Amino acid sequence: xxxxxxxxxxxxxxxxxxxxxxxxxxxxSPSDSLISINEAKEIxxxxxxxxxxxxxxxxxxxxxxxxxxLFKEIKGISGIIxxxxxxxxLKNKNIPDALMIYDSNNFITSSADSSFFKDxxxxxxxxxxxxxxxxxxEVLKDTSFKYMVHTFGxxxxxxxxxxxxxxxxKEYNIINLKDxxxxxxxxxxxxxxxRTLENDRGFYIFRDKKINxxxxxxxxxxxxxxLLDRIxxxxxxxxxxxxxxxxxxxxxxxxxxxxxxxxxxFLFKIVKKxx
Amino acid sequence: xxxxxxxxxxxxEKLKFALMYGADACYIGGKVLSLRAQASNFTMDDxxxxxxxxxxxxxxxxxxxNVIPRASEISLVKDYLIELEKIGxxxxxxxxxxxxxxxxxxxxxxxxxxxQASASNLNSVEFYKNKGIHRVVLSRELSLDEIxxxxxxxxxxxxxxxxxxxxSAWSGRCSLSNYMSLRDANSGGCAxxxxxxxxxxxxxxxxxxEIFKIGAKDLCAIPQIERLVKMGIDSLKVEGRxxxxxxxxxxxxxxxxxxDDIYDNQKRSDDYYLSLLGESVNRESxxxxxxxxxxxxxxxxxxxxxxxxxxxxxxVLDYDKNKKEALxxxxxxxxxxxxxxxxxxxxxxxxFTIKYIKRDGEIVPCARHALDKVxxxxxxxxxxxxxxxxxAK
Numbered sequence: 032x033x034x035x036x037x038x039x040x041x042x043x044x045x046x047x048x049x050x051x052x053x054x055x056x057x058x059x060s061p062s063d064s065l066i067s068i069n070e071a072k073e074i075x076x077x078x079x080x081x082x083x084x085x086x087x088x089x090x091x092x093x094x095x096x097x098x099x100x101l102f103k104e105i106k107g108i109s110g111i112i113x114x115x116x117x118x119x120x121l122k123n124k125n126i127p128d129a130l131m132i133y134d135s136n137n138f139i140t141s142s143a144d145s146s147f148f149k150d151x152x153x154x155x156x157x158x159x160x161x162x163x164x165x166x167x168x169e170v171l172k173d174t175s176f177k178y179m180v181h182t183f184g185x186x187x188x189x190x191x192x193x194x195x196x197x198x199x200x201k202e203y204n205i206i207n208l209k210d211x212x213x214x215x216x217x218x219x220x221x222x223x224x225x226r227t228l229e230n231d232r233g234f235y236i237f238r239d240k241k242i243n244x245x246x247x248x249x250x251x252x253x254x255x256x257x258l259l260d261r262i263x264x265x266x267x268x269x270x271x272x273x274x275x276x277x278x279x280x281x282x283x284x285x286x287x288x289x290x291x292x293x294x295x296x297f298l299f300k301i302v303k304k305x306x
Numbered sequence: 307x308x309x310x311x312x313x314x315x316x317x318x319e320k321l322k323f324a325l326m327y328g329a330d331a332c333y334i335g336g337k338v339l340s341l342r343a344q345a346s347n348f349t350m351d352d353x354x355x356x357x358x359x360x361x362x363x364x365x366x367x368x369x370x371x372n373v374i375p376r377a378s379e380i381s382l383v384k385d386y387l388i389e390l391e392k393i394g395x396x397x398x399x400x401x402x403x404x405x406x407x408x409x410x411x412x413x414x415x416x417x418x419x420x421x422q423a424s425a426s427n428l429n430s431v432e433f434y435k436n437k438g439i440h441r442v443v444l445s446r447e448l449s450l451d452e453i454x455x456x457x458x459x460x461x462x463x464x465x466x467x468x469x470x471x472x473x474s475a476w477s478g479r480c481s482l483s484n485y486m487s488l489r490d491a492n493s494g495g496c497a498x499x500x501x502x503x504x505x506x507x508x509x510x511x512x513x514x515x516e517i518f519k520i521g522a523k524d525l526c527a528i529p530q531i532e533r534l535v536k537m538g539i540d541s542l543k544v545e546g547r548x549x550x551x552x553x554x555x556x557x558x559x560x561x562x563x564x565x566d567d568i569y570d571n572q573k574r575s576d577d578y579y580l581s582l583l584g585e586s587v588n589r590e591s592x593x594x595x596x597x598x599x600x601x602x603x604x605x606x607x608x609x610x611x612x613x614x615x616x617x618x619x620x621x622v623l624d625y626d627k628n629k630k631e632a633l634x635x636x637x638x639x640x641x642x643x644x645x646x647x648x649x650x651x652x653x654x655x656x657x658f659t660i661k662y663i664k665r666d667g668e669i670v671p672c673a674r675h676a677l678d679k680v681x682x683x684x685x686x687x688x689x690x691x692x693x694x695x696x697x698a699k
Contacts, residue, residue, distance in 0.1 A: 089424050089426045089445070089447075089476055089479075090426065090427055091426055091427050091447075091448070091452055092427045092428055092429075092452060092455050092456070093452075094427075095427060095428075095429060115426070115427070115429075115430060116425075116429075116430045116433045116434075117427050117428070117429025117430035117431075117432070117433055118429070119433060120429050120432065120433065121429060135478075135479075136479060136481070137374065137478075137479075137481055137484075137492060138374055138401075138402070138403065138478065138492075139403070140374050140375065140376050140377065140402075140404075141375060141376060141377040141379075141380050141404050142377065143377075143380045143403075143404035143407065143408065144402070144403040144404045144407075146404070146407045147403035147404060147406055147407040147437075148403065159374075160481070161481050161484045161490070162376075166376055166377055166378075169376075169377035169378065170377055188480065188481040188482055188484070188485050189474075189475050189479070189480050189481070189482050189500070190475055190476055190479040190480070191474055191475045191476060191479075191520070192447040192476055192595065192600065193474060193520070193522070193595075193600060193604065193605070194600060194601075195474075195518075195520045195605070197602075198601055198602035198604075198605050199516075199518060199519075199602070199605075201601065201602045202516075202602040202605070202607055203515075203516045205514075205515075208506070208508075211508070213508060213509070214506060214507070214508050215506070215507040215508070216504040216505065216506055216507070216518060217504060217505050217506075217507060217512075218486065218499070218502050218503070218504055219502070219503045219504065219505065219517075221486065223486075224507055227506075233476075234520070236482065238485060297484070300488060301488065302484050302488050302489065302490045302493075302495075303488055303489050303490065303495055
């Protein structure tokens with residue numbers, strides 16, 4: 032199932048994914064496709080496809096009252112893509128039929144992880160974004176659990192509670208870059224420009240290149256959910272990418288239009304352990 | 307139950323010092339499946355010996371098994387955990403879902419959920435409790451009020467970090483090191499990329515004049531300990547398996563005294579306990595996020611200020627009360643005629659002047675070589691494990 036994010040109800044009829052992913056302002060992060068609760072309710076009501084809500088922050092107790100109210104508002108949602116394991120009980124209490132897809136960015140690294148979740152009403156686990164192709168194959172080869180994988184987009188590689196842009200602006204009395212979606216940071220000795228975002232939920236650093244694992248879909252055929260991340264991607268490219276994954280656009284046409292070599296993330300990188 | 311003081315130990319010597327100086331328990335890493343891979347860590351024989359040393363003194367040893375293992379490593383886990391249980395460790399510290407499950411299914415070990423899992427609210431603590439996890443090490447992003455709310459609403463054992471280095475990210479939610487250095491942060495290879503220097507770009511132009519930094523100052527929660535103890539936190543944890551014997555001893559000594567003073571209703575000013583820490587605080591520190599303030603005072607903006615702990619002169623091995631001389635093992639250069647301090651487990655800090663240093667029976671002008679054994683005078687009765695250090699100014 033191809034999961035794609037939408038920015039508004041008006042995109043319901045033009046996006047060709049199998050399922051819709053929405054991000055709700057104040058609760059979802061990081062995202063540049065935020066919608067209101069009311070619009071989310073309309074999307075849930077009108078969509079003919081499953082609708083998933085992305086809730087990737089780690090929350091504190093003060094957030095839980097608001098989250099409970101949110102869950103009551105969005106009854107009918109098909110599922111929630113989440114990281115905070117406390118949300119499972121909140122979901123069970125308020126929207127028991129919603130499917131829960133756990134996405135911790137890099138905690139799911141072996142098929143043995145699924146045994147921990149098997150009694151938890153978790154629909155699927157999201158593969159770590161730091162796995163090599165060989166490791167992906169190992170996880171998926173003998174599992175009966177469902178998995179999701181990020182196959183496209185800018186992958187988050189740092190998530191902090193600290194307000195680093197706000198703090199920096201106060202320390203040096205300069206302009207605050209909070210909520211600015213067009214900021215990059217560069218480590219002094221490297222030629223890589225990392226997209227960076229601070230919002231009310233925290234501070235995020237993303238990889239410099241967007242991944243596109245399209246050429247390796249054979250390896251992910253046992254994944255039930257392929258998620259196409261939208262943050263920082265322009266609308267036309269995003270819709271084309273959805274069409275590429277749905278077989279509605281030729282790979283050659285896509286390549287010639289975007290003139291990009293697909294970045295494969297960690298699929299072919301060898302990451303060292305030190306023990 | 308009295309709140310536990312849990313200290314790090316990167317090798318068997320540090321473990322002994324941490325326990326002698328007041329830790330109720332130490333956490334250590336084995337040779338596999340443990341973060342802080344560059345700490346020297348413990349062989350199975352070392353772990354067994356550590357447990358014996360601790361248990362003889364009524365203290366505990368927890369073993370960190372806190373990596374996020376890849377599929378190829380899973381086969382190591384079960385036998386390793388069973389072996390740890392067999393040799394008598396008091397518990398393990400885990401973050402990976404797979405290791406948690408293997409531990410529950412195959413051992414009766416006490417399991418602490420590592421802060422790497424970033425449990426940041428009551429619901430997530432209860433989630434792990436319902437999984438049979440015995441203790442949750444809370445996320446380091448929580449304030450005292452938030453910790454107290456959780457404490458008041460669960461009977462799960464809770465552990466809180468109080469001192470030492472901090473991740474800038476939510477723990478475990480950082481792959482900067484993987485991406486920039488090809489070193490897996492969640493398998494013990496963190497390159498501390500959050501402490502590197504960055505520039506900021508917008509519209510293809512560099513817009514910063516000052517270096518952009520995101521590293522966190524070290525945590526020092528002395529002002530918060532009393533409330534943590536009184537709210538009933540089960541364990542207070544110090545970070546630093548890579549740190550020195552001097553650091554481990556001094557920090558254990560300080561927090562032992564503080565916790566005991568709180569229980570005895572004799573707590574002194576925070577400045578007193580900060581002064582006990584002395585030179586062991588070798589990087590800029592703050593009260594972290596535990597004071598509920600998430601601002602610029604918590605970020606390490608200055609140039610990295612890691613000070614050498616050259617004030618740690620020697621460790622006492624033996625004392626001859628008739629000659630009033632101590633056999634000491636040298637750790638850093640020192641000379642006679644200097645007034646020094648003695649840090650001794652459970653005792654007030656004392657001072658005396660070194661009048662002479664003897665090596666192989668001969669008076670020498672200085673103690674120069676680390677790990678040399680020399681004799682110094684001391685009218686103060688010294689004990690094994692006492693630390694001789696530069697007098698605080």
